[in-house]
Amino acid sequence: MNIKITGSGSYIPTRIVTNLEFAQHEFLGEGGKPLPYSNEEVAEKFKQITGIEERRYVDEDLLTSDIAYFAAQRAIDDAKIDPETIDYIIFAHNFGNVKSGAIQTDILPSLASRVKHSLKIKNPKCVAYDILFGCPGWVEGVIQAQAYIKAGMAKRCLVIGAETLSRVVDPHDRDSMIYSDGAGASIIEATDDEGGIxxxxxxxxxxxxxxxxxxxxxxxxxxxxxxxxxxxxxxxxxxxxxxxxxxxxxxxxxxxxxxxxxxxxxxxxxxxxxxxxxxxxxxxxxxxxxxxxxxxxxxxxxxxxxxxxxxxxxxxxxxxxxxxxxxxxxxxxxxxxxxxxxxxxxxxxxxx
Missing domain, CATH: 3.40.47.10 (Thiolase/Chalcone synthase)
Incomplete structure (x- = not known):
């Protein structure tokens, strides 16, 4: 038995935000002190270090669980499986659902439960839960899925990584230029095919x-x-x-x-x-x-x-x-x- 990625999907938001769009921001340092250089200099140095020219933000009406559902459905379609046969849905994120303009995160119910609901999965033995593991969350979710399968506790898992970081960045912090939104998902399952983890x-x-x-x-x-x-x-x-x-x-x-x-x-x-x-x-x-x-x-x-x-x-x-x-x-x-x-x-x- 080998454990492989048999399907994948992603959701890339349609709103493109270039470095130029930060030109009007009032970037400050710790303690509220103005930076000693212009926004143009900030943007140029930022690109040299990070390589980022532009990033993607979600539309105002979308939440992290929404774009996760989009990516998950694409992974399911790619794997050509019946979603009712999924044993675990493991959803890696860091901030839950943060509505546009809101100051609170929403993780009740869990985002994994919301995705399972959106996928219309009726099987109660499909267990859905979230993990908070920082940026390595999706990789850790794959490792957990592998462990379930190797232990005989599952045959097929859906692992998702999704985030809307544009909702939790300080507009006065130049580091805010790094962050973006997006979602990726994969089906992990036992297979007779060669290879795997x-x-x-x-x-x-x-x-x-x-x-x-x-x-x-x-x-x-x-x-x-x-x-x-x-x-x-x-x-x-x-x-x-x-x-x-x-x-x-x-x-x-x-x-x-x-x-x-x-x-x-x-x-x-x-x-x-x-x-x-x-x-x-x-x-x-x-x-x-x-x-x-x-x-x-x-x-x-x-x-x-x-x-x-x-x-x-x-x-x-x-x-x-x-x-x-x-x-x-x-x-x-x-x-x-x-x-x-x-x-x-x-x-x-x-x-x-």
Whole structure:
């Protein structure tokens, strides 16, 4: 028995927000101090570091659970399965449903329950639940699905990663330019087909690192102090990721028994182009190798960082031939990896 991704789907919001659209923002530093350079300089440096030229935001009438449903239905259609045969729906997100203009998150009922309802699944033995694991949530959901299947508790799972980060960003924080909205979903199931998940690795670093990403006040001190926004210590995250993600990836690859030369693609969380490039170089350096050209497909330039949605969306675009100059073939070895709030890192090695 092998455990494979038998169907995938994604939802990419239609509203395109370019870097130019931040030109009128009043960006501030901590304590409400104005930045010592113009918005044009902010935008140019931002693009150089992150690689982001534009990002996608959902329409005002859509919620995280809505776009998750869209991606889930596409994954079900792609796998050509009856949704009543799904044993688990595992929904990774971080902020629940946040309505446009609202200051509260809504996770009652769970977003997984809402998706199951939208899919019109009647089977009560289809268990639906949410996981909060930072940006690596979808990868961790796949690892959990694999565990259920290996234990004989399930034959087929739906794993979703979706987020509407545009609803929880501080408009006065230049880091808000990183974040975007989106959803990706996959069907994970036992199959007689060759390949599948070969090994996985997960770790949580909390002693010193737990609050590298957190909910905090706006940099505009006149804003309501009871309204919080996503905040991060970017330099600390960068240093953490460069140290710990390549090591987790190496441990995972070592457990799989696959040689580094056989890894065709690395699908890494789309957080920051320079950080992702540095992680890949360090990962290959641990094996005394140089990354082959094209080994790391990227979607961040046009889609931004949609947290848990970046990896499943990237996979869906890649497997369906929608990434320019990128493709994967049956039998290829792909590594999935992510890092995010918690601080959590994880990875799995997969044979297509």
């Amino acid at each position: 070969l090994a996985h690795e997960t770790a949580s670093f909390t002693h010193d690192e737990a609050y590298f990403l957190f909910f905090g006040n706006s940099y505009n001190v006149t804003h309501d102090p009871d309204v919080r926004y996503i905040k991060m210590y970017g330099r600390k995250i960068y240093e953490f990721a460069l140290t710990n993600v390549p090591l987790a990836m190496k441990d995972c690859l070592d457990k799989s028994g696959v040689a580094i030369e056989d890894v065709k693609k690395v699908l890494i969380h789309q957080a920051n182009e320079k950080m992702d490039e540095a992680i890949i170089h360090r990962f290959f350096k641990l094996h005394k190798k140089t990354p082959p050209e094209g080994v790391m497909p990227m979607s961040i330039h046009k889609l931004g960082n949609s947290s848990v949605a970046t990896v499943p969306t990237l996979y869906d675009l890649l497997i369906k031939g929608q990434l320019e100059n990128q493709e994967i073939q049956k039998g290829d070895i792909v590594m999935f990896a992510s890092v995010g709030a918690g601080m959590n890192v994880n990875a799995f090695v997969y044979k297509v």
